[in-house]
Amino acid sequence: MIHYFSENNFILRNKRKRKKWIHNTIINENTKLGNINYIFCSDEQLLKINIEYLNHDFYTDIITFDYRENDIISGDIFISIDRIKENSNINKSNFEEELNRILVHGILHIIGYKDKSIEDSKLMREKENYYLNIYKNLQ
Numbered sequence: 359m360i361h362y363f364s365e366n367n368f369i370l371r372n373k374r375k376r377k378k379w380i381h382n383t384i385i386n387e388n389t390k391l392g393n394i395n396y397i398f399c400s401d402e403q404l405l406k407i408n409i410e411y412l413n414h415d416f417y418t419d420i421i422t423f424d425y426r427e428n429d430i431i432s433g434d435i436f437i438s439i440d441r442i443k444e445n446s447n448i449n450k451s452n453f454e455e456e457l458n459r460i461l462v463h464g465i466l467h468i469i470g471y472k473d474k475s476i477e478d479s480k481l482m483r484e485k486e487n488y489y490l491n492i493y494k495n496l497q
Contacts, residue, residue: 360391365399368439376458379493380465384431387469392425392432394468396461401440419445420460422467435464455490462489 360377362370370376384391401417408414408421419441425432437460446456466485472478 360394363395363397365397365403368398375496379496383462383465383489389429389431389469392430395434397434397436398439399436401438404436404438407436417441420464422464424468426468431468433468458490458493459486462486
């Protein structure tokens with residue numbers, strides 16, 4: 359199951375389409391859907407999580423807690439709506455595209471993709487772009 363929660367006033371549109379897209383992404387990566395919780399929050403809320411659980415004292419757009427068991431994909435994905443807005447301005451993309459990039463980025467992390475090295479980051483970006491194109495064409 360895929361669930362969406364908001365800890366601020368953010369309202370996600372196109373929930374069904376996004377659920378279908380995320381589920382198809384998981385299947386396409388030869389894994390199975392368990393329980394995915396997307397939690398939309400503010401910069402300050404995500405900073406507290408970053409400090410408390412990761413000992414990182416900086417803003418970030420996403421923190422993913424991976425509860426995967428074998429090929430069953432489960433996790434909690436915290437997303438800062440403030441960062442998404444800022445990143446869309448920096449990257450000269452629209453908010454919805456940046457949001458979708460982060461939604462799939464979290465799933466790809468749980469599946470096992472990394473982004474710390476240059477090579478890993480390049481593969482992650484290729485996967486994000488691939489799945490973003492699928493979303494654009496999804497009915």
